[in-house]
Amino acid sequence: MSTMVFQLLITGIAYGMIYSLVGIEYTLIWNSSGLLNFSHDKLITLGAYIFGGSMIIKMNLDNPIAIVLTLAIMGVVGALLAAGIFNRLYSMRSNIFAIIGTVVLAKIISEFIRLFWGSGNMRVSGWLDKTYFIGGFAITSANIVIIIVAILLVAVLEVFFKFTKTGKAMRCVEQNKKAAALMGININRSICITTALSAMICAVIGFLVIPLVNISATMATTIGLKGFCSGVIGGFGYIPGAIAGGIFIGVVENLATIFIPAVYKDAVSFLLLIVFLLIKPTGFLGKRAQGR
Amino acid sequence: MILKVSGIDSYYGNVQALHGVSLEVNEKEIVAVIGSNGAGKSTTMNSIMGAVPVKSGTIEFMGKDITKMKTHEISRLGIIEIPEGREVFPGMTVLENLEMGSYSIKRSRTELKNKIEEMYDLFPRLRERAKQRAGSLSGGEQQMLAVARGLMSDPKLLMCDEPSLGLAPVIVDDMFDIFIRVNKELGIPIIIVEQNAYMALQISKRCYVLENGYVTASGDSEKLSKDDTIIKAYLGG
Known part of the structure; x- marks a missing residue:
């Protein structure tokens, strides 16, 4: 019993960290531009297709080269999206336009994927598909890498936002756009950098989920929604909240499979979302988020 | 003119x-x-x-x-505007707010430090509050911070x-x-x-x-x- 709980805990933390990364990505865009980006699960998918579909399967590139190239391409895609779409949407009168805009963008990206890579599933063999047995339980290399990469990424982001000029300027834009402009910060450029960064995070999430699900047009749909849940449950607009919310969801939904059939696993996070929206809509770190 | x-x-x-x-x-x-x-x-x-x-x-x-x-x-x-309602960066410390005031100016670490010291001399209250989040300051202190932040860019x-x-x-x-x-x-x-x-x-x-x-x-x-x-x-x- 205890081995099983431990096993589920490891899996839960790994999945939770994926949700956290998605939540962080939501938070970045939300804080910098006030946009709820509902296209980002498609950006995750796009990253996975560019990496797995083109660079590894078609072009047979080495993993490190493929990773760097994909990150670069996604960074450019993000900056273009900001310059062409987000910068225009954030200043519109109602948020609804912007939200619908990102929903439509998601459709466009997914149709592009279908045209370019076809509608079939893809499998990348040899990418994080080992399983190690330590003592009595199994742990996959995917889970280990997810946990390590997520922790590293969060640490890097923390340093970036605390100690670099660009990172600090992004925090200024997030906290007060008017004052940021008065300080001489170019808001549109800052949003471009944020969006590029978040598209690159999407690519990283794409790399990490390839071993968990086949590459397909809908591979990131549930992950995207759960990332949104983790933001709400942890406290929206607050990065530590997204991390806490993501890990919480991941662990709870995996431990829940002890009591309920595994097919209902996905329902758990949405149930949690509803419960939190009813009882504590600010999320469990929400108070601190508001006091910022 | x-x-x-x-x-x-x-x-x-x-x-x-x-x-x-x-x-x-x-x-x-x-x-x-x-x-x-x-x-x-x-x-x-x-x-x-x-x-x-x-x-x-x-x-x-x-x-x-x-x-x-x-x-x-x-x-x-x-031209630096100190906007109505202060508009400090609430989640950043007083020190960070001052640093952001000099965003558009290239300064070495020592120059930046000296400039901040200059502001602290002008507003001694801000020195005491250096590590506090700007959102937790009183209205008067926030106004001082807004002025000091504005002066940071000469x-x-x-x-x-x-x-x-x-x-x-x-x-x-x-x-x-x-x-x-x-x-x-x-x-x-x-x-x-x-x-x-x-x-x-x-x-x-x-x-x-x-x-x-x-x-x-x-x-x-x-x-x-x-x-x-x-x-x-x-x-x-």
């Missing part, structure tokens, strides 16, 4: 907020802009800063036409929008003393936009009176403060 605003018309959507507003700021001068709520004082500031589009008329800053420039570009030229012109708003009278006095010191010691020209006309007239050399988007009076502050209509309308006479 530092700033020359010539006959600007500004709009919020279809509503005209400014009608041919002109004003000038000379070197080392404190200029006051007074008027009641909704007279167009803040709109004038926002038009100068490029935050409200100007339909006609021109704004020149040190001989350069800035009418169509963006806010961050104007700020980099050296502005060539300082514009303060309603610096006395919501502050206790004692703190208002302190605030105006600071402006006089900044003006005298650093030689920076200042525009003060105020509903508190009495204070504004006292510390300024010249004054503009705005009403419904028009400049209705302007001139020497001392003379204006003895003018009957001004006394009736703004000084509670």
Whole structure:
């Protein structure tokens, strides 16, 4: 019993960290531009297709080269999206336009994927598909890498936002756009950098989920929604909240499979979302988020 | 002449907020802009800063036409607005707020440190609060921080929008003393936009009176403060 709980805990933390990364990505865009980006699960998918579909399967590139190239391409895609779409949407009168805009963008990206890579599933063999047995339980290399990469990424982001000029300027834009402009910060450029960064995070999430699900047009749909849940449950607009919310969801939904059939696993996070929206809509770190 | 605003018309959507507003700021001068709520004082500031589009008329800053420039570009030229309601970065520490004030200026670590020390000498309260989040400061302290943050970039012109708003009278006095010191010691020209006309007239050399988007009076502050209509309308006479 205890081995099983431990096993589920490891899996839960790994999945939770994926949700956290998605939540962080939501938070970045939300804080910098006030946009709820509902296209980002498609950006995750796009990253996975560019990496797995083109660079590894078609072009047979080495993993490190493929990773760097994909990150670069996604960074450019993000900056273009900001310059062409987000910068225009954030200043519109109602948020609804912007939200619908990102929903439509998601459709466009997914149709592009279908045209370019076809509608079939893809499998990348040899990418994080080992399983190690330590003592009595199994742990996959995917889970280990997810946990390590997520922790590293969060640490890097923390340093970036605390100690670099660009990172600090992004925090200024997030906290007060008017004052940021008065300080001489170019808001549109800052949003471009944020969006590029978040598209690159999407690519990283794409790399990490390839071993968990086949590459397909809908591979990131549930992950995207759960990332949104983790933001709400942890406290929206607050990065530590997204991390806490993501890990919480991941662990709870995996431990829940002890009591309920595994097919209902996905329902758990949405149930949690509803419960939190009813009882504590600010999320469990929400108070601190508001006091910022 | 530092700033020359010539006959600007500004709009919020279809509503005209400014009608041919002109004003000038000379070197080392404190200029006051007074008027009641909704007279167009803040709109004038926002038009100068490029935050409200100007339909006609021109704004020149040190001989350069800035009418169509963006806010961050104007700020980099050296006009610093200390906005109404302080607008500090609430989630950042006092120190970080000050650092961001010098965003557009290249400074070495020591130069930055010296500049911050200079601000702490001007506002000793900020030194005590250096590590606190700006959102947790009192209104007066936030106003000090906003002014210090503005001074961090060595502005060539300082514009303060309603610096006395919501502050206790004692703190208002302190605030105006600071402006006089900044003006005298650093030689920076200042525009003060105020509903508190009495204070504004006292510390300024010249004054503009705005009403419904028009400049209705302007001139020497001392003379204006003895003018009957001004006394009736703004000084509670």
